[in-house]
Amino acid sequence: MIEAKDINFAYRRGVPVLKDIECTIKDGEFVALLGHNGSGKTTLSRLFMALDHPRSGQILIDGKDIVNLEPADLADKIGYVFQNPDLQILADTVFDEVAYGPRAKKLTEANVKTQVEAALAAMGLSSLAGGYPRVLSFGQKRRLGVAAALALNPRTLILDEITNGQDAAEQTRMMEYLKAINEERGVTIILITHDMGIVRRYAKRTLVLTDGELVFDGTPQDLFEGGEHLEAWGLRRPVVSALGANFGVSAATVDELCAHLVKGDECDEDD
């Protein structure tokens, strides 16, 4: 469980980036953290990982103040995937990159191998295991970052813009995998994204930040079907939800929408 208690934060110029943030993320949740560029999403997630510390307020992880946690303990609990994949590439092969964390935890090489291979397979990178990470495509590097986090089996995953640069098929595969580990193993997922379609399909809860303030906390349906503030928050309704709303249909995918759009005269014949 992650608790933010009355968090305020500013970088060195002193401009407030987060203002009085109060929220709790329970184990097993699937949360999307939303907001325009510069709204404070990444900053808030960095506080959850102790990469920065609040100017005032407290972050509690499983009830303990984050400042009292050893980095290694925190790494066991939370895996973090950066927005810029180049920032976390350390090793010379894709395999060693993903093995870095498990090896640092002094797992036996057999266990390392099992965990790395499972993580690479989950992210569709098995065939690249021997490759040099820096020459991968942007999208592949992002998946490499996720694989490295997965290999440590964390109980919470914070994923910053991981679906950028992925094509639709890869996006779906990544998201279905995250959905599965969330539902089957209870892994908490905190997803930072600008893709409203993904939010509508996968998230169970949305948190919206605007200029450092938490302005919405609720389900994706409520966000997209109720929100007159959406545009002001820099968000957009997913196309499928918006078109469906014109016909009283609540849909998250093209297939769902099309299944519930019927030609009127066919119904009328039954009347």
Added chain:
Amino acid sequence: MENVISFKNFYFAYSKSGLVLKDINLNIKKGSFTVVIGPSGAGKTTLCKAITAIVPFYMGGSYAGEVQVLGESTKGKRVSDLALKVGLMLEDYESQLVSLTAGEEVAFSLQNHGFPPEETQERVQKALAEVGLPGRESYQLDELSGGQRQRLLLATIMAVHPEIIVLDEPVSAMDPEGAEELYALLAKIHQDFGTTIIVVEHRVEFVLPYMTDIIAVKEGQIVAAGTCEDVVEKIYTEPGLQVLLPELWQVKCSLQARYGEHLSLWRKLSEAADELRVKGFKGGEEA
């Protein structure tokens, strides 16, 4: 219509890869707003690099066939020979910024091409204004946000007045508002200057209102290329490509298949809602 780019039986392989592009035959029309779609690894970025002569003359590797840009073969040309005609924004656009201030950044390529100082200054001023960064000449690059740095790069491209602008996933890291703004800006450039725009894009919903042509690439080959009207339905039937179309067009194609009734190629959500309503569609359970 006049073609600005022609690929003729073009093949390409990087030095340690298999064939990345296979037998590409393709024409891109002058003044079109062309969107390139395809799964990751299909060869989209390599295609862009071939248009700007980065492939093969900078990357190495081997090739066959040829690419013509504005009627001239890229064979034997250096990247700088084409830079005044073709502007390129890479997905990793930060890697293209080299200067300390915004003004220096825009002036950099002009100075390299030998423009006189007065004209350089004039063009810098104008280009910054065109991308919505007027008067920011003295701003340090780290005082600009990511989106602003991206617009700055667009200004460096605009400043040389290229006839063609190629962009590789320009909005992948942007919020919806930023993405809409960038494409509105590109649409304005397209309209005001008749610039040919070629863009690789996964988030096609943002480019939907403006695109005139589509190129669909899969496994290094062209699956379909032409005006949206001509190729959308073919792309919809291709396994793996269907999901790369804008969702509105997936809805159109799916409903057409289901009810056998032709629907327009909607550019806006309101157009879709209006036509579906007029044609008697309503919410309900599947028949």
